[in-house]
Amino acid sequence: xxxxxxxxxxxxxxxxxxxxxxxxxxxxxxxxxxxxxxxxxxxxxxxxxxxxxxxxxxxxxxxxxxxxxxxxxxxxxxxxxxxxxxxxxxxxxxxxxxxx
Numbered sequence: 001x002x003x004x005x006x007x008x009x010x011x012x013x014x015x016x017x018x019x020x021x022x023x024x025x026x027x028x029x030x031x032x033x034x035x036x037x038x039x040x041x042x043x044x045x046x047x048x049x050x051x052x053x054x055x056x057x058x059x060x061x062x063x064x065x066x067x068x069x070x071x072x073x074x075x076x077x078x079x080x081x082x083x084x085x086x087x088x089x090x091x092x093x094x095x096x097x098x099x100x
Contacts, residue, residue, distance in 0.1 A: 029071035032063040
């Protein structure tokens with residue numbers, strides 16, 4: 001029982017370290033002159049619209065939306081990879097792969 005508590009504490013500590021690492025990570029996505037930067041916790045850091053961006057409001061809105069979605073997907077993949085390493089180290093890697 002005590003070993004399980006130690007393992008859970010270790011897992012919690014590692015998860016906090018991953019969260020801190022992800023918070024410091026910047027992920028960029030660029031589409032049609034729109035560039036979005038978010039951190040690994042999916043918080044917006046910066047939105048840039050350069051001279052090549054569409055002038056049309058509808059196209060600009062679509063570019064911004066696509067850019068955010070692309071950045072979020074990248075951050076989710078990075079976070080999953082980071083957590084897979086932690087879970088694998090605890091012998092729980094199969095849980096993230098859909099194995100029981």
